[in-house]
Amino acid sequence: MIKVLLFAQLRDDLGKESISLEGNSWSVAELKKKMTADYQLASLETVMTAVNEEFADDDTILSDGDIVAFIPPVSGG
Amino acid sequence: MNFKLSKEPIVIQEVIDKVVKRDAGAVTTFIGTVREMTKGKKTLFLIYEAYEPMAIKKLEQIGAEIKERWPEADTAITHRVGKLDITDIAVVIAVSTPHRHDAYEANRYAIERIKEIVPIWKKEHWEDGEKWVGNQLETVPYPSGKPKETDIHD
Numbered sequence: 001m002i003k004v005l006l007f008a009q010l011r012d013d014l015g016k017e018s019i020s021l022e023g024n025s026w027s028v029a030e031l032k033k034k035m036t037a038d039y040q041l042a043s044l045e046t047v048m049t050a051v052n053e054e055f056a057d058d059d060t061i062l063s064d065g066d067i068v069a070f071i072p073p074v075s076g077g
Numbered sequence: 078m079n080f081k082l083s084k085e086p087i088v089i090q091e092v093i094d095k096v097v098k099r100d101a102g103a104v105t106t107f108i109g110t111v112r113e114m115t116k117g118k119k120t121l122f123l124i125y126e127a128y129e130p131m132a133i134k135k136l137e138q139i140g141a142e143i144k145e146r147w148p149e150a151d152t153a154i155t156h157r158v159g160k161l162d163i164t165d166i167a168v169v170i171a172v173s174t175p176h177r178h179d180a181y182e183a184n185r186y187a188i189e190r191i192k193e194i195v196p197i198w199k200k201e202h203w204e205d206g207e208k209w210v211g212n213q214l215e216t217v218p219y220p221s222g223k224p225k226e227t228d229i230h231d
Contacts, residue, residue, distance in 0.1 A: 076197030
């Protein structure tokens, strides 16, 4: 099980704060592709990804229990 | 707890007190506030949302990066989350160093890094709508490295 956390516009678009997915050994790129298709998201291309609270690139392989967060361009400060 | 998020109004003095030390000759503070007019558009209020555990880690990382570049600097950062009105304080950064030059530079570094790597988002509410800033290329993602010159002056 992989938990995906959503923030900002993505949270509003999907109407939920997180999604749990059965799956294993996906890369971040594959997860983005699947999410884009399953939820008709415009694009996750400009969205950064964190795995277990650390930025990760598209090649990162996910394992069971990972917490993935999609991080839209940040606007704090 | 030099790096934190706050649901309550930030008390500036509390942030400063965390970096006051006997060998400091300078403490710089940056106070980020909610601006009413942006490119001719009037903001009514803002909502700040954070991925809290990661945001705190990234604030701590900024503190560590400052320590690497300015070993004598101490840093404290508090960022607000929730609903903020015009003129409310969104962020306070305090940096102390033995000499003023480093305190200014390190403080500037902290705010630029916040705008790059800390997972905090603001939703602008206007009279005619609302929008998460950052989702329409008003800000540029750059997860690693230094900010580009154009971003610094934004």
